[in-house]
Amino acid sequence: MPLFIVHHRHSPEACPARDPAQGAMLLSHLSRPSAARHGVLIKAEAVARGSHSLFFIAEAADETVLQAFLAPLRHAGEVEVTAAMTCAAMVSGGGCDRRPVDVAAGVLNPADVCQDATEAGLLIHSAHPLNCETSVPDLAGGAVMPNGRFYLRNHFDIPSLDEESYRLSIGGLVERPLSLSMRELHNLRAESLVVTLECAGNGRSLFDPAVPGEAWGLGAVSTAEWTGVHLIEVLERAGLRPGATELTFRGADSGVVNGNGATIRFERGLSLDQVRETKALLAYEMNGEPLSRPHGYPLRLIVPGWYAVASIKWLTEIVVTDRPCGAYFQAEKYWYNWVRNGQAERAPVKLMNVRALISSPDEGEELPCGETAIRGVAWSGAGTISRVDVSLNGGPWRAARLVGERRRAAWQWWELITRLEHSGPLAVRARATDMAGRTQPEHAEWNRLGYGNNSIHSVTAQVI
Numbered sequence: 046m047p048l049f050i051v052h053h054r055h056s057p058e059a060c061p062a063r064d065p066a067q068g069a070m071l072l073s074h075l076s077r078p079s080a081a082r083h084g085v086l087i088k089a090e091a092v093a094r095g096s097h098s099l100f101f102i103a104e105a106a107d108e109t110v111l112q113a114f115l116a117p118l119r120h121a122g123e124v125e126v127t128a129a130m131t132c133a134a135m136v137s138g139g140g141c142d143r144r145p146v147d148v149a150a151g152v153l154n155p156a157d158v159c160q161d162a163t164e165a166g167l168l169i170h171s172a173h174p175l176n177c178e179t180s181v182p183d184l185a186g187g188a189v190m191p192n193g194r195f196y197l198r199n200h201f202d203i204p205s206l207d208e209e210s211y212r213l214s215i216g217g218l219v220e221r222p223l224s225l226s227m228r229e230l231h232n233l234r235a236e237s238l239v240v241t242l243e244c245a246g247n248g249r250s251l252f253d254p255a256v257p258g259e260a261w262g263l264g265a266v267s268t269a270e271w272t273g274v275h276l277i278e279v280l281e282r283a284g285l286r287p288g289a290t291e292l293t294f295r296g297a298d299s300g301v302v303n304g305n306g307a308t309i310r311f312e313r314g315l316s317l318d319q320v321r322e323t324k325a326l327l328a329y330e331m332n333g334e335p336l337s338r339p340h341g342y343p344l345r346l347i348v349p350g351w352y353a354v355a356s357i358k359w360l361t362e363i364v365v366t367d368r369p370c371g372a373y374f375q376a377e378k379y380w381y382n383w384v385r386n387g388q389a390e391r392a393p394v395k396l397m398n399v400r401a402l403i404s405s406p407d408e409g410e411e412l413p414c415g416e417t418a419i420r421g422v423a424w425s426g427a428g429t430i431s432r433v434d435v436s437l438n439g440g441p442w443r444a445a446r447l448v449g450e451r452r453r454a455a456w457q458w459w460e461l462i463t464r465l466e467h468s469g470p471l472a473v474r475a476r477a478t479d480m481a482g483r484t485q486p487e488h489a490e491w492n493r494l495g496y497g498n499n500s501i502h503s504v505t506a507q508v509i
C-alpha cells in the first residue's frame with residue numbers, strides 16, 4: 046500500500062488535548078485498531094513537544110481513504126498529507142526525486158525485497174537488483190543460516206513464479222522431452238543435502254588493485270540444507286540420447302547486460318559428468334521451508350562444491366546438447382583472467398577454493414584478558430576440511446578443533462580456546478587446509494574480474 050506522511054497542526058488556544066473529552070475521543074479514533082477499521086495502517090506516530098504538531102506515518106490504499114479517516118483532525122486544525130516512500134523504495138528506485146518505479150509484470154517489487162533484506166540485517170551492496178551479504182559475525186550460530194539472513198546475489202529482477210502453473214522443461218538430446226510440474230517433482234525420491242554456497246566474488250573488495258563488479262566483503266557465503274531430487278535421476282527419466290554430453294540451464298530471470306539493448310536470460314552450463322560427480326540437486330526446499338522467492342522459488346539447481354553461480358535459481362529449462370553452453374554468464378563472465386610470466390591465462394570458475402573465516406572475534410572487538418574462544422567456519426569445494434590453524438599476533442600456527450559433522454560440501458565449524466595474558470591489539474589469522482591438500486595463500490592471485498579470493502583472513506581485536 047502507498048505510504049504517506051501526515052502532519053497535523055493546531056493553534057495553542059485550540060489544543061484538543063486540553064479538553065479531556067475531546068482528547069480521549071481523538072485518542073480512540075486515532076488508535077491503530079480504529080485506523081485499521083478505516084483502511085489505514087498506522088506505522089508510527091509522534092507529537093512534537095511544545096509545537097502543537099502531530100506526525101503520522103501511515104499506509105492506505107489511496108489518499109482519499111486516508112483523508113476520510115483524518116476528518117476529526119481537520120476539525121481541530123490543519124492537516125497536510127505528503128506522499129512518501131520507504132528508504133528501500135527510494136534507493137531501489139534510484140533517488141528521492143524519482144517517481145516510484147513501475148514494477149514490471151511477473152517480478153517482485155524491488156523495494157519490498159530490499160526492505161525484507163534490511164530488516165533481516167543483511168548488508169546491502171545494491172538495492173536493485175538486490176545484492177546483499179551476511180555480516181561475518183552472523184556467520185556464527187547454527188549449522189545452517191536462517192533463510193532470511195542467507196546472502197543474496199541477483200543479476201536481474203527477481204521473478205515471481207506461480208507453483209501451480211510452473212513447469213520444468215527438459216528437452217534437446219533426450220528420448221522423451223519432459224515438462225514436469227512441481228507436484229511431479231515432489232513425487233520423486235527426495236534427498237536432503239547440507240551445502241555451502243559461496244559467491245565467486247566473495248572477498249572481491251579486498252583485491253588490490255581494485256577490480257570491477259559487486260564489491261563484496263567476506264559475507265557472500267552461507268549454508269543451508271537443500272531438499273529436492275537428484276538431477277541425474279530426472280535426466281535418466283527423460284532418457285539421454287547418444288552424443289548427449291552437455292546441459293544448458295535457463296533461469297526465468299532476464300535483463301540487459303553491458304547496456305547493449307538485447308534482453309538475455311540467466312543461463313549457464315554443466316557437463317553430464319559434472320552433474321554426476323557433484324550429485325547436483327534440483328532443490329525445492331531450503332532449511333525445511335519452500336525456497337523463498339529471492340532464493341529461487343519454486344526450483345533451483347544446487348551444485349555442491351561449486352561456486353554458487355552454477356546453482357541456477359528459478360530454473361525453468363534444461364536443454365541436453367552435445368556442445369558446451371556458450372551463454373554470456375558462461376563464456377564472458379566467471380573466468381579467472383591472470384597474467385602469469387607476462388602471458389595471459391584463463392580458466393573457468395568452478396570449485397570453491399579452500400577458505401576459513403573468523404566469525405569471532407569481530408574486527409575491533411574488545412576482549413577481556415583470560416580465557417577466550419576464537420571461532421569460525423571453513424569450507425572447500427575440493428573436499429572436506431582436514432585442519433584449521435590459527436595464529437595469534439604472528440605466533441606459530443596452532444591447530445583449532447573441528448566442531449560437528451564433516452560434510453562433503455558444507456562448511457565446518459572450528460574453534461580454538463586460548464588464554465589472553467596481555468592487554469593490547471590481538472591479530473588473529475586462520476588458515477584452512479582440505480583433504481585434497483589445498484591450503485590458503487597469504488594473498489590470493491589477483492585476477493581481472495576478482496574471483497576466488499581466498500587470502501588468509503585476519504582480524505584485529507583489542508584485549509583489555
Ligand SMILES: Nc1nc2c(c(=O)[nH]1)N[C@H]1C(S)=C(S)[C@@H](COP(=O)(O)O)O[C@H]1N2
Nearest residue numbers: 196197198199200244296311353354357358
Ligand atoms: N537464475 C539465476 N540464478 C542465479 C543467479 C542469478 O542472478 N539468476 N545468480 C547466481 C550467483 S552469481 C550466485 S552467487 C547465487 C546466489 O544464490 P542466493 O541468492 O540464493 O544466495 O545464485 C546464482 N544463481
Ligand SMILES: [Mo]
Nearest residue numbers: 198244245354
Ligand atoms: Mo555469485
